[in-house]
Amino acid sequence: MKSKIAYFVFSFVLVFLFSRCEKDNYDAPTSMLTGKVTYNNEALGVRSNALQLELWQHGYQNFVKIPVFINQDGSYSAVLFDGNYKLVRMNGAPWENNVDSIDVVVKGNTIVDVPVVPYFTVNNVTFQKNGNQLTASFVVNKVSTQRNLKSVRLFLGKTILTDNGYNIARSSVEAVDVTLGSPTTLSVSIPDAYANSVIYARVGVETDGIGQLLYSVSEKIQ
Amino acid sequence: MKRNIKYYIAAFLLSSVLLSCNSDWLERSPKTIITEEQVWNDPKQIVGLLANYYNRLAIFTGLEGNWRDKTMFDDAMWSGYSGEEWRNQMSSYGNNLGELWDYYLIRDINLAIENIDEYSTSLTDAQKQGFQAELRFLRAYQYFEMVKRMGGVPLITEQLIYDFSGDPSGLQHPRATEAEVYDFIASEVDAIKDQLGNGGSVTRANKYIALALKSRAMLYAGSLAKYNNLMAVPITTPGGEVGIPASRAQGYYQASLDASLEIINSGIYSLYKNNTQLGENFYEIFDKKTNNTEVIWVKDYKQSADKRHWFSYDNIARGLREDNLASSCITPVLNLVESYPYLDGSKGTLKNRNAGNTDYIYYSTLDGIYANKDWRLYGTVLYSGATFKGLPAGIQAGVKVWDGSGYKTIEGENIGTTYTDGKTLVGNSGPHRSMQEVSNSGFYLRKFIQSGVGTSTRGIRSDNWWIYFRLGEIYLNAAEAAMELGQSNAVNYVNTLRERAGYPANSLSSLNLETIMNERRIELAFEDHRYFDLKRWRKAHILWDGDRNNPQAMLYALYPYRVVGGSHDGQYVFDKMIAPRFLTPRYFQLSNYYTFIPQYVRDNNPKIVPNPFQ
Numbered sequence: 001m002k003s004k005i006a007y008f009v010f011s012f013v014l015v016f017l018f019s020r021c022e023k024d025n026y027d028a029p030t031s032m033l034t035g036k037v038t039y040n041n042e043a044l045g046v047r048s049n050a051l052q053l054e055l056w057q058h059g060y061q062n063f064v065k066i067p068v069f070i071n072q073d074g075s076y077s078a079v080l081f082d083g084n085y086k087l088v089r090m091n092g093a094p095w096e097n098n099v100d101s102i103d104v105v106v107k108g109n110t111i112v113d114v115p116v117v118p119y120f121t122v123n124n125v126t127f128q129k130n131g132n133q134l135t136a137s138f139v140v141n142k143v144s145t146q147r148n149l150k151s152v153r154l155f156l157g158k159t160i161l162t163d164n165g166y167n168i169a170r171s172s173v174e175a176v177d178v179t180l181g182s183p184t185t186l187s188v189s190i191p192d193a194y195a196n197s198v199i200y201a202r203v204g205v206e207t208d209g210i211g212q213l214l215y216s217v218s219e220k221i222q
Numbered sequence: 223m224k225r226n227i228k229y230y231i232a233a234f235l236l237s238s239v240l241l242s243c244n245s246d247w248l249e250r251s252p253k254t255i256i257t258e259e260q261v262w263n264d265p266k267q268i269v270g271l272l273a274n275y276y277n278r279l280a281i282f283t284g285l286e287g288n289w290r291d292k293t294m295f296d297d298a299m300w301s302g303y304s305g306e307e308w309r310n311q312m313s314s315y316g317n318n319l320g321e322l323w324d325y326y327l328i329r330d331i332n333l334a335i336e337n338i339d340e341y342s343t344s345l346t347d348a349q350k351q352g353f354q355a356e357l358r359f360l361r362a363y364q365y366f367e368m369v370k371r372m373g374g375v376p377l378i379t380e381q382l383i384y385d386f387s388g389d390p391s392g393l394q395h396p397r398a399t400e401a402e403v404y405d406f407i408a409s410e411v412d413a414i415k416d417q418l419g420n421g422g423s424v425t426r427a428n429k430y431i432a433l434a435l436k437s438r439a440m441l442y443a444g445s446l447a448k449y450n451n452l453m454a455v456p457i458t459t460p461g462g463e464v465g466i467p468a469s470r471a472q473g474y475y476q477a478s479l480d481a482s483l484e485i486i487n488s489g490i491y492s493l494y495k496n497n498t499q500l501g502e503n504f505y506e507i508f509d510k511k512t513n514n515t516e517v518i519w520v521k522d523y524k525q526s527a528d529k530r531h532w533f534s535y536d537n538i539a540r541g542l543r544e545d546n547l548a549s550s551c552i553t554p555v556l557n558l559v560e561s562y563p564y565l566d567g568s569k570g571t572l573k574n575r576n577a578g579n580t581d582y583i584y585y586s587t588l589d590g591i592y593a594n595k596d597w598r599l600y601g602t603v604l605y606s607g608a609t610f611k612g613l614p615a616g617i618q619a620g621v622k623v624w625d626g627s628g629y630k631t632i633e634g635e636n637i638g639t640t641y642t643d644g645k646t647l648v649g650n651s652g653p654h655r656s657m658q659e660v661s662n663s664g665f666y667l668r669k670f671i672q673s674g675v676g677t678s679t680r681g682i683r684s685d686n687w688w689i690y691f692r693l694g695e696i697y698l699n700a701a702e703a704a705m706e707l708g709q710s711n712a713v714n715y716v717n718t719l720r721e722r723a724g725y726p727a728n729s730l731s732s733l734n735l736e737t738i739m740n741e742r743r744i745e746l747a748f749e750d751h752r753y754f755d756l757k758r759w760r761k762a763h764i765l766w767d768g769d770r771n772n773p774q775a776m777l778y779a780l781y782p783y784r785v786v787g788g789s790h791d792g793q794y795v796f797d798k799m800i801a802p803r804f805l806t807p808r809y810f811q812l813s814n815y816y817t818f819i820p821q822y823v824r825d826n827n828p829k830i831v832p833n834p835f836q
Contacts (some may be wrong), residue, residue, distance in 0.1 A: 049313045050768075050811070064821055092813045092835035129615060150454065165768040165807055209455020211812040 013198045033085075033104065034077040035112040037095075039143070043074035044095070044118060045124040045215035047163040047201070053114065055080070055104070071115055072161055072218060076114075080106050087114065094118055094214035096144050102214040104128040118214055119144045119207045122152070124183070127201050134221065135187040138203050142180045153213065154186045160218045166189040198222065262341035266691075268353055271334065272426070275360050276521070277325050280367040282320055283750050284521070285533040285670060285688045289676055290551065294319070296766065297558040298667070299777045299804050302551030303534065304658040307803065310777075313808040314768065314809040316836070317818040320371045320753070321726055325378065330380045331361045332472055355417035356685055359427040359435070362410040366439050369403040370754055371831055372403050373816045374463040377406055386749055396829040399462035401470060406442035411436040422611065426519050430488060430518040432735075434691035436481040437699045442758050444706060449760040457760075457834050458814055464834055475671055475703045482700035491515055491693040493722055500724045501600025507694075509686055516693045521683035530683040538678040539604055539666035540637065540659060541616035541650025545679045552748075553661040554603045555801060556778035562599040562744050565724050568705030570595065574796040582795035588618065591796055593634065597724040602747050604666040606649075606794075611673060616650035616666060619781035622795060624788030629795075631783065643786060653781055655802040662803040663779040669748055689749065698742055705733045735759070757815055768809030775807035777799050811835075 033055075036043040048071055055066040055078060066089075068078045086101040095116035104112050125138040136154050153172040154164050164170075171188040176186050190199065199221050204213035251257075259269045283292045293300040293309050298311040310685060335357050338350050345353075361379075368375045376395040398406070402807035411432045420428040443466060450456045451468035458465030466474075485491065494516040497503035523529045536551045543549040556572070563570045571584055572591055585591050589607025592599065606617035620633035621641050632641070634648035637660055641647035676682040695716040703714035713733040716776055719741070720729050730737065742755055756762040765774045779801040785793050789814055813835035824830050 008725075050809075063825060090835070092811065139655065165809060166770060168772075209453065209457075209812070 021048050024066045029079050030083045031069055031080050031106050032077060032083050032109045033106050033112060034075065034109070035114060037070055037074045037076070037114045037116055039095070039116060039121065041113075044116070044121075045072060045074055045217055046070050046094070047165065047212060047215070048072035048161050050163075051093050051212055052090050053069060054090060056086045056088065056101070057083055058086070066192060067104075072163065072215070082107050087112065089114065089116060092129045092211065094120070094205070094210050094212050117144055118203045119140060119147045119210070120149060120214060122203050122205050122214065122216045125203055125219070127219055127221055130189075130222055132190045132192070133187050134190055134201060136184055136187045136201065136203050137187055138178055138216065139183050139204055140178055147210065149178060149180070150208045151175055152178055152184065152186065152187050153204045153206060155202050155204060156188060156194075157200045157202070158194070158197075158217075160200055160220075162218050163215060164190050164213055168194055168199070223553050232452070242530055258341045259343075262337050263344045265345065265349060265353075268338075272353075272356060272360075272569065275327065275334075275357070276425075277332060277361060277483070279326075279360065279521075280322050280324060281521070281688065281690075281750060282367075282371075282750075282753070283685075285523075285531045285684075286690075289536070292552050295753055296555070296774065296777065296808060297743070297747055297752060298552045298554045298682060299663055299801055300551065301553040301662040301803070302548070302659055304549075310801075310804045311806045311808070313806055314811060315814045317813060318820070319814060319817060321817050321820060322368050322371050322763060323375075323820055323823055324368070325685050327364055328378055329381060331357050331364075332379060335413040336381060351417050352419045352785040355414035355497045356420070358414050359418065359432050362407045362432075363435055365403055366407050366435065366442075369400060369407075370442055370757075371817045372488035372819065373459075374398045374400040374403050376830075377403060394827040394829050397461075397463040397831060399466075400446070400464055401443070401462065401466045401642055402438055404466070406437045408436055411481075424517050425522050427519075428564065430485050430490060431691065433481045433485050434518050434696060437478050437485065438691070440474045440478035440481065441699050441703055442754070444471050444478060444703065445758045447471035447474060448706065449758065454758055459811065459831060459834055461831060463831055472707070474691060475706045479700055479707065480702035481697050485518070485696050486700060491518060491696075492717070493697075494683060495722060500684050500722070504598050504601030504723065505668055507601075507692065508670055508689065511687065515688075517689050518567060518693060518696070520687040520689050522687045525682070525685045530685050532680075532683055533670055534672045534678040534684040535680060537667050538671050539610065539617075539651045540661065541652075542610055542613055543678055544676055547680075548659065549678070550659045550661055550666065552667050553663045554747075555804075556665075556780045556798060557749060557774070559599060559603055559665060559780070560745070561603065561740055563598040563740075564595060565726075567725070567729060572798070574780070574797065574798060582790075583791040584785065584790045584795060586793055588794050591782075596720075596744065598744055600668075602667075602669045602744070604668040604671075606664065608668075610668060610671070611675075615666065617661070617666075617782060618646055618649035618784060618794075619653050619654060619664065619797075620648055620783050621786045622783045623786045624791075626788075629785070631797075641784075641786065646784065655781065663801050664781050665756070693751075694745055695751075698738070701733060702738050702740075705735075705738065719745060719814055756810075760808040760815070763812055763815070766808035766810040768807050768811075770807050772807065775809070777804040777808075779804075789799070 003195050034187050049069050053068045053072045055068055068076050070076050083106055085104040086103045091097040095118040108156045121141045121143055122141045129136045140152055151172050151174050153170055155167040156169040157167045169188050169191055171186055173186050200218050202214040203219045206213050283289055292298055300306050322338055330692050335354050338354055348800055366769040374397045377398045382393045414428045415432045418428050420426040447466040447468055456465055493514045494507045494514055496513055497506055523531055536548050538549050540550045560570045560572055578584055587607055604615050622629040622631055625784055635726040637648050637652045637654055638650045639647040653664040672684040672686040677684040697719050700714035701712045713730050717728050718728055721727055743752055767775055769775055781797045783795050785791055816833040818836045819830055819832055
């Protein structure tokens with residue numbers, strides 16, 4: 001009998017312990033911070049999952065960055081708690097390094113675009129499919145004087161995530177053969193296996209000493 | 223009354239006990255605390271402390287700790303526990319890869335050097351100097367480990383003491399330049415090399431171990447000075463914390479060559495040549511501890527002292543494992559296997575298809591395809607048809623059944639299965655396309671897997687040593703430095719090593735960086751070199767460019783099959799493919815050349831400038 005009472009007390013304590021833990025739990029964050037990396041209010045294309053923005057929040061003991069990856073179309077998003085954040089642009093991207101942070105106030109769903117100055121831009125991109133040849137025509141403009149052009153490359157891919165890592169065919173032209181500010185063409189043959197399927201095409205500009213390319217919009221080729 | 227008397231007596235006795243004792247009766251020396259004076263006057267205790275420091279030296283991918291990171295590059299893939307599958311699927315390398323900021327060890331060493339000066343009274347001057355030289359070697363080695371990962375780091379050579387003034391700025395030291403750290407290592411080695419004792423030791427620092435550090439460190443500095451400045455835009459910081467001026471390259475290469483030659487010409491070390499079977503001979507460098515005159519400095523393990531590691535348990539071939547768990551984690555890939563040339567000097571590409579690529583090449587044995595390869599392949603990789611511990615590796619992926627016009631490939635759901643003809647379908651060791659703890663690449667590791675019975679069990683474990691420096695590397699260091707200095711005899715050092723691997727004498731007539739890169743890759747595979755070598759040559763971002771179409775960024779497998787039926791019945795054919803579990807190309811970005819400075823370091827010390835791209 002005595003031991004039974006002990007069991008009752010014990011189980012009561014257990015129930016008590018486990019039913020009380022609501023108090024110090026947080027709700028999951030719900031506010032969505034979204035935006036785009038832009039130049040002249042136009043989004044810049046990059047390789048997906050390669051470039052980061054950093055979010056920092058002062059005032060808490062655990063001061064570590066929240067890494068935010070930039071999508072292939074230049075957009076980014078993060079689910080956060082409401083509060084004040086600093087948004088930092090990292091070096092190594094195809095735009096000028098700018099160590100100034102951007103103050104971001106997150107209150108509910110927030111949209112913040114991140115303005116940058118790219119080293120080069122690629123404009124007026126058109127694609128022309130002719131048999132198994134795809135020809136891209138584009139204009140490369142120099143925006144920053146800090147770095148030189150290395151090459152311009154054309155990629156074909158199976159999905160919208162087409163870049164220098166994920167592609168089925170590519171071609172490139174070195175900087176000496178590109179006249180900045182005037183139209184350049186570049187062609188590539190479509191592999192036979194993809195002759196009749198939907199493919200995507202994209203032009204990337206490579207800057208000297210920068211591993212990441214700046215891309216045009218990934219365009220669907222029928 | 224009677225009782226009272228008892229109390230009186232007791233009280234009297236008690237007080238006399240307490241009062242009569244002389245004054246130091248209560249002053250006992252504590253039995254659980256060792257004082258500074260005791261430690262620094264007892265050579266045995268100092269050696270005990272040194273053992274602790276030796277054990278804490280950083281190794282990036284050794285036999286313990288981060289050994290799994292041997293699968294992060296292009297020599298091996300992960301075939302073990304599927305929870306670690308991310309190693310085969312990394313979209314890029316982390317910015318903290320190889321992070322090391324261990325000033326705890328630096329501080330302990332600084333403290334020890336100072337304490338010997340302060341407390342040692344009964345040691346002779348020679349003893350003191352010897353211990354201090356040994357400590358300075360350890361400190362120099364640790365700084366080398368830090369600079370090759372992080373770039374220039376603060377050079378702290380004395381203990382920092384906080385004065386409780388509320389202002390910690392006196393403790394905050396800026397980063398030294400990359401060149402200054404390498405210069406520090408060189409000057410420390412020069413200062414201590416003749417003070418170090420331990421002659422003949424392979425575990426405690428002596429003159430030649432210090433010179434080996436200099437040989438490697440100066441080679442790193444020289445190639446950083448040269449190859450960084452050959453990039454279109456060199457990786458530098460304005461203050462020189464990263465980036466060594468190109469003008470320093472010559473001097474560093476010369477210093478490296480001088481140190482290497484001093485070791486080679488000392489006559490103390492010689493290449494290991496105790497076994498006439500050249501493949502086994504190469505393997506024994508890492509397995510045999512007696513009569514091994516090649517090793518210069520090792521981290522030793524010992525069964526009887528319970529200093530053991532789990533490397534064999536984790537990495538032995540699946541079919542040969544003696545335990546019922548683990549095995550097969552690090553599996554070399556075809557990329558590495560094909561980088562071993564043929565002994566006639568031709569390129570190492572394995573010949574699995576005929577010249578016109580219309581049919582297989584048929585081999586009568588499972589190891590036929592590896593005939594006449596560099597013997598170091600045998601010593602490093604366990605391939606199909608080879609044996610280990612007297613047992614066949616058991617590597618066969620399935621069968622190819624001839625149906626009159628073509629082959630039908632049959633693979634099993636499990637390993638160790640039998641085909642309907644009563645012969646092997648899948649070998650005991652796979653390979654298998656999806657099973658965990660079975661090789662996915664078709665190869666297993668031989669190097670560093672201990673040969674003794676039971677060494678891959680949890681109960682016994684392994685005690686083969688980890689080699690920091692061996693003469694083989696010093697030959698390659700000498701060859702590279704001499705080549706960069708334009709000396710024509712550079713090629714001889716490489717030829718000596720190649721002769722041991724089975725090549726004829728003078729197999730190479732000239733040397734270039736490509737050859738050096740490949741020789742270092744195959745001679746020093748899994749010895750913690752490839753990642754750092756490719757970084758200092760600034761080749762990593764070119765080889766591992768994150769491009770699926772680049773065969774150097776993808777990892778490949780080789781699957782052997784037995785032919786059933788047709789005119790080649792019973793022979794073996796081989797399929798090359800991208801390793802099935804390997805999904806994402808290796809992607810080394812420019813920002814990976816220098817590991818990012820940890821955030822807590824920058825928070826604590828605002829004088830620390832970040833690395834490029836950080």
